Amino acid sequence: MTGTTAFLTDRYELTMVDAALRAGTAHRRSVFEVFARSLPNGRRYGVVAGTGRMLDAIRDFRFGDEELGWLERENVVTPATLAWLADYRFTGTVHGYREGEPFFPNSPILVLEGGFAETVLLETVILSILNHDSAVAAAAARxxxxxxxxxxxxxxxxxxxxxxxxxxxxxxxxxxxxxxxxxxxxxxxxxxxxxxxxxxxxxxxxxxxxxxxxxxxxxxxxxxxxxxxxxxxxxxxxxxxxxxxxxxxxxxxxxxxxxxxxxxxxxxxxxxxxxxxxxxxxxxxxxxxxxxxxxxxxxxxxxxxxxxxxGAPTAGMVYKLVAHVDDDGAWVPVAKRSASKASVGGRKRAWRQTDARGTAIAEIVRTRGLPPERARELLVPLVVDGAVDERWTGPAGVTAARAHHAYAMGELPREALRIGRSDEAGIPTLID
Amino acid sequence: MTGTTAFLTDRYELTMVDAALRAGTAHRRSVFEVFARSLPNGRRYGVVAGTGRMLDAIRDFRFGDEELGWLERENVVTPATLAWLADYRFTGTVHGYREGEPFFPNSPILVLEGGFAETVLLETVILSILNHDSAVAAAAARxxxxxxxxxxxxxxxxxxxxxxxxxxxxxxxxxxxxxxxxxxxxxxxxxxxxxxxxxxxxxxxxxxxxxxxxxxxxxxxxxxxxxxxxxxxxxxxxxxxxxxxxxxxxxxxxxxxxxxxxxxxxxxxxxxxxxxxxxxxxxxxxxxxxxxxxxxxxxxxxxxxxxxxxGAPTAGMVYKLVAHVDDDGAWVPVAKRSASKASVGGRKRAWRQTDARGTAIAEIVRTRGLPPERARELLVPLVVDGAVDERWTGPAGVTAARAHHAYAMGELPREALRIGRSDEAGIPTLID
Structure with a gap:
């Protein structure tokens, strides 16, 4: 299938779908989050880039005869899973930081909601695009x-x-x-x-x-x-x-x-x-x-x-399941608990809070509660029920992202733009 | 034109062709060489990779209506140059180190001969592929x-x-x-x-x-x-x-x-x-x-x-004109002379010389003279008069490269494989 992005993917995304389909858990409504645990090399901010390309990749994520035939010959998944993949298209909803937006450690850069299987499948290609493009954008901004x-x-x-x-x-x-x-x-x-x-x-x-x-x-x-x-x-x-x-x-x-x-x-x-x-x-x-x-x-x-x-060729973003619905229909926040890679469960919203003069002072990330004062909401809809918002794609998306980047950089305090190494991000991220 | 590689290219390759066509110098027979001046981070060897992909890219380097239309609208080159590009296919000859081969500073990894215009056009895409793939292969080999x-x-x-x-x-x-x-x-x-x-x-x-x-x-x-x-x-x-x-x-x-x-x-x-x-x-x-x-x-x-x-995401290879024919039909070796980027002119051959026990002791690079003793010739034909040797392409090319890499690594002295930083490459490169 010319132009499909479905094979720009790790094999384990498919074997997870296979096992979850068999176990009856594949369609549990799930929320995944993309975030970076830290910024590389003592930097003060990162820059989200690749969003427009990512939306193209989500739209083009389809399995054609060539892909299905290869999966069958290589015995990667069962025939039932092949049938499910043949009809695959993402039907969920994605909110994200706007392309060009600065981000900080634990900023919820992307929040995806859909069935587990349809959403986990997109992990590899989304991370490839965002990690690469954001790494270049951060270097460029500096x-x-x-x-x-x-x-x-x-x-x-x-x-x-x-x-x-x-x-x-x-x-x-x-x-x-x-x-x-x-x-x-x-x-x-x-x-x-x-x-x-x-x-x-x-x-x-x-x-x-x-x-x-x-x-x-x-x-x-x-x-x-x-x-x-x-x-x-x-x-x-x-x-x-x-x-x-x-x-x-x-x-x-x-x-x-x-x-x-x-x-x-x-x-x-x-x-x-x-x-x-x-x-x-x-x-x-x-x-x-x-x-x-x-x-x-x-x-x-x-x-x-x-x-x-x-010096930082990849942005270090990860794609983590943060919540899913259980058999009783209740949302369950989840997070890995062991060792050094713990994360915060639950679906998040995020705001950039400014002082009275319009200068950013904090990244506010909340799993519940009201919007903070003097704060710009950072997560905007990119895909709604499987439909890509085309405003973020193509050359027009690039133009919009460039303009938004310039605006959002101007909002940061001057010390956040210094290029020397720092132990602290440009503004603090407050999660509650 | 779906699948063409002709736009994975820097604009200046086309403006050089444009100016050379007008000046009557575009078809001077030329030799270009790909080499790395040094190895990154005190490494002892590099590994050539990407050759099979590069051969695909050379074969697919064609300008279709979409590319020509864009160049015309953007006024990148003159109509005469557009006509020349419309018929473009590479008709020259490429010798190269086999894919998987270790290399050292100033190893002539690729030697291309053709008209100036047809050969300079390939610079960007060839370097993109070789620099990326060789960087990964070197890390992998270590x-x-x-x-x-x-x-x-x-x-x-x-x-x-x-x-x-x-x-x-x-x-x-x-x-x-x-x-x-x-x-x-x-x-x-x-x-x-x-x-x-x-x-x-x-x-x-x-x-x-x-x-x-x-x-x-x-x-x-x-x-x-x-x-x-x-x-x-x-x-x-x-x-x-x-x-x-x-x-x-x-x-x-x-x-x-x-x-x-x-x-x-x-x-x-x-x-x-x-x-x-x-x-x-x-x-x-x-x-x-x-x-x-x-x-x-x-x-x-x-x-x-x-x-x-x-730590070394690109292999540092460059693509340099090393010789061309002048108006009298004589070959003229050329090289940049100023400042820190001097190089050695002239068309080169290269051998890996071994001792009596078959262990590599030197990379011999010569612009003239006879082959050295106990030496394996490193440059093999990859493209002859525009025809790609298909043995190096596709999955079979990958299999051959993997086998050759294992063989050639086994030829290196044990100290060349150490991963600590060193001031010296695994074997010396002797150029004369």
Missing amino acids: MVSVADGRPLSEMGSRRTGEVSAVAASRAAYIAGFSATSNLEAGRAWGVPTMGTAAHAFTLLHDSEEQAFRAQVEALGPGTTLLVDTYDVRQGVETAVRVAGTGLGAVRLDSGDLPALVAEVRAQLDGLGATGTRITVTNDLDEATIGALRAAPVDSYGVGTSLVTGS | MVSVADGRPLSEMGSRRTGEVSAVAASRAAYIAGFSATSNLEAGRAWGVPTMGTAAHAFTLLHDSEEQAFRAQVEALGPGTTLLVDTYDVRQGVETAVRVAGTGLGAVRLDSGDLPALVAEVRAQLDGLGATGTRITVTNDLDEATIGALRAAPVDSYGVGTSLVTGS
Whole structure:
């Protein structure tokens, strides 16, 4: 079945369904919750991303003849379970934090309600998407905040799986990046694309000048010329000679950037190219972007560290059963009890509480009771009785998520945005 | 165009083609090389993986109406370039290290020859696949070597992008893992799949005993029961009572494993379940697997650290133009010269040289000269004049890669397999 997501799944989801169907417990109404026990590496906040992709994956989670035939041949489940899977579509309801929303330890990022079997089946693919995309978005948000208004472009496709690369571009854009090198992210999600040439283009030609002329003829003088293939000083001079003082930008992809950027700026100004921008792209991360704050950089291109989550390549979210109905129709809150992975049972609601000036002061998570004062409810409906709310999907969903991220980041206290390690999240999570 | 890989690409690959077509340099015969300047985190070897997927991606790299229409609307390239892309298929030749082969700094992992434009276009997608899959394979190989013959299963799908998860399962299997939780890796690549139940299954039922009975009825007493939802000691007792002493295995997913495993082994033996195996799955990596060497563990399930490359989520490979033909038809070796990213120009061959006992002693890389003595040639043809060698693709390619990996790891000196940090690779790379 082309395009199905049903096999992007762990085998045990199916064997649990199989056993529960046989035991008569498969359709017990259940609530699952997605949350992260902690934030990685002393960070102060995480960022929810992947929601729009997740909704597509839920909609496309269907078992076709190819999947059913394979499950039968491999003897994964019984014929009765195969019959149930053949008719599978998710009919439950999902509430979630909006895409782009910051989150904190134990924020109930997603709350899913449905029959046990239909809901447990979605565990693996939902976590794959949210854990990956949120890891990239968190790294991106930190880079955006340290870049202090200078634009950032995502250029990491070659440093991550070829399909994850598209998701990474999308997540970075939601978290405030301006553009991506990845064409599919442009086509599928409407992310602005950018990029001009690599060192190979210069090396192909008989001289740097010949290469620059070829590029300016094709792309115009507003293009970005990569000036560090041979000697940077010579490269800048040639670039301005070829393109004129209207040259769009020069790119530096190697060297000791803070010093080099200042030299190149002075050289460009001396040549009259005062409007030519400088973009840097050499293995940047939050720290190196921070170190360039005082340098006359105009924009950054970030690759490896962004798409690998800058030291935290997965967001650590888990998908846990927190409540189910028993045979008498009563809701039973449940939670693992042993050892280090205890969790809080019961269906939760969540609010971000602000002070009188609108600054966030706490994440309030409750299994009962009234909404707190001055608080924005965080869980919004994403799927209702199996119907996906299409507003959160496609390029429009990305645009909405990007706008919401900017709004919600502005709500956080300034100290929550610091990028240094901390023992405490940006705001406390209060669970009762 | 369904299934094309042509947009899993950076925009600048297309703008370079556009400029080179206009300049008349697009079809200069060129050689590109894929290599890694260094190994991450003081490792002693890397492992090539992704080759079979890369060959699929090269074969499927075609521009359909949808791609061409988007490029036209977005004004990425000129109409002449669109016409050239419409007919695009790669017609060049690719030699590469066999999938599963260990590699070292500056090993010429892939050598591609073709026209500049047709070959530069493949850069992004080739690096995405090789960098991701090789990162996972390197982590997997290290875990396999520290597990000392005990089987390992890949269970990390939920901790990485949903499509990268399939590639990660495949790469881990090539590097010696025994099985995966991921169904698509089973269906598409023939990797054996495994898995039985999560904590949610136990929590769904009115008691642990009810859950275990349901599982044993569906999956038989040979199944693996997860015994740490409530109290491990009670869980083990219930498991053996329900399944009998023929219980296949118990799984521990939390707690202080070295101590806990010994207690559970003693308890199982005391209950007469001497053949019941113990599998552990709690955030394992090379270090924690090593720390369990003395414990009576029968198998490991590894998730996060495997699919994220255990601290090195990308392999750091680059794709560089190393030679091209000039207007006189002569080959010109080329290399970037400035700053920290210098490389060695010219088309290379590579051999793994062994001593008289068959142990590898050096990686020999030459741009000219005769083959060294007692040396296995490392570059094999993967694509010849545009035709993919199908032996390296599909499930059969995976089987071949897994066998070759085992052979080639056995060729390395024992000290090359140590997992501690080192300043030196497992064998030296000698370039001349």
